[in-house]
Amino acid sequence: MRAQIALDGPAGTLRVSGAGLPVVELVRAAGTPPDAHTPIGTRRAALLTLTVDGAAATIRPARGRLLVRRSYRVDVRAGGVRYRLVPCSYEESRLSRDGRRIGTLASSGDGRVVDTWETAPAPLDLAVGTALAAAFGTGAAPWWETLGDLVGELLG
Numbered sequence: 001m002r003a004q005i006a007l008d009g010p011a012g013t014l015r016v017s018g019a020g021l022p023v024v025e026l027v028r029a030a031g032t033p034p035d036a037h038t039p040i041g042t043r044r045a046a047l048l049t050l051t052v053d054g055a056a057a058t059i060r061p062a063r064g065r066l067l068v069r070r071s072y073r074v075d076v077r078a079g080g081v082r083y084r085l086v087p088c089s090y091e092e093s094r095l096s097r098d099g100r101r102i103g104t105l106a107s108s109g110d111g112r113v114v115d116t117w118e119t120a121p122a123p124l125d126l127a128v129g130t131a132l133a134a135a136f137g138t139g140a141a142p143w144w145e146t147l148g149d150l151v152g153e154l155l156g
Contacts (some may be wrong), residue, residue, distance in 0.1 A: 001019065001020050001021055001121075001123060001126055002018050002019070003017070003018045003021060003060050003113070003126060003130040004016070004018050004046035005112070005113065005129060005130060005131075005134050006015050006111075007039060007111035007135070008097075009034060009040060009042070009109075010035075010041070011028075012027060012028025012029070012030075012032065012034060012040060012041045012042070013025075013027050013028070014025075014026040014027075014039075014131060014134055014135045016101075016127050016130050016134065017127075018133040020046075020123055021068050021123045021126060021127045022052050022053040022076055022123060022127050023052075023053055023054070023127075024051070024052050024127045024128055024130075024131040025048070025050070025051045026040055026048060026049070026050050026059070027049045028041045028048060028155040029046075029047040029048070029049075035054055038095050038109075038137070039107075039110075039134065039135055039136065039137055040113070040135040040136065043063060043136070044061075044063070045059060045061060046057040048061075048089045050076065050078075051081060052124070052128065054128070055079070057076060057077060057078035057079075058075075058076065058077040058078075059076050060074070060075040060076075061073075061074045061075075061097050061136060062074070062075075072086070072087050072136075072140050072143055073085065073086040073087075074086075074132050074135075074136050076128060076130055076132065077136055078124065079124060080103050081098060081106060081124065082097070082098050082099070083095065083096065083097055083125075083128050083129070084096045084099075085105070085129065085132040085133065085136070085138070087091070087139050087140035088104065089139055090139050091106050091108075091138065091139040092104050092105065092138055092139050093105055093133065094141060095124060095125070095129040095132070095133075102117065102118050102121065102125055102129075103115055103116060103117040103118060103121060104116045104128060105129055105130070105133040105138055106133070106138050106139065107133040107134055107138050108137060108138075109134075109137040111114075111134055112134075113133045115129065115130065115133075138142035
């Protein structure tokens with residue numbers, strides 16, 4: 001299975017599809033100006049609509065606070081399955097399904113995703129994980145480095 005990713009950040013649209021995969025679409029509310037730090041253009045759940053194979057799904061991106069990697073997590077409920085994407089290094093985020101780690105993804109926000117799976121992913125896992133990584137990017141600096149940078153800015 002190979003995912004095809006169509007990301008248009010300025011327009012606020014993302015579509016992940018491919019042979020044997022459910023179609024995942026994420027759309028930012030029309031007329032909403034994009035923020036510069038998120039590939040899909042926002043982390044506000046109220047401004048995002050997620051569908052998986054045409055069925056509504058729930059998406060809850062955390063606010064992305066400066067000091068904690070976990071604050072960049074994104075939670076999704078699709079087809080009775082809970083997914084979470086959370087940074088685990090500078091460049092990568094781990095994907096879990098119903099609380100169990102299933103893969104690691106990397107995306108710099110350019111519409112490309114590199115994935116590594118614990119075992120062969122189910123089509124839903126691959127499609128949702130790819131969509132989340134492409135829409136929100138992956139990775140984050142550790143809290144202590146971010147705090148050091150912030151202190152340096154204040155003192156400098």
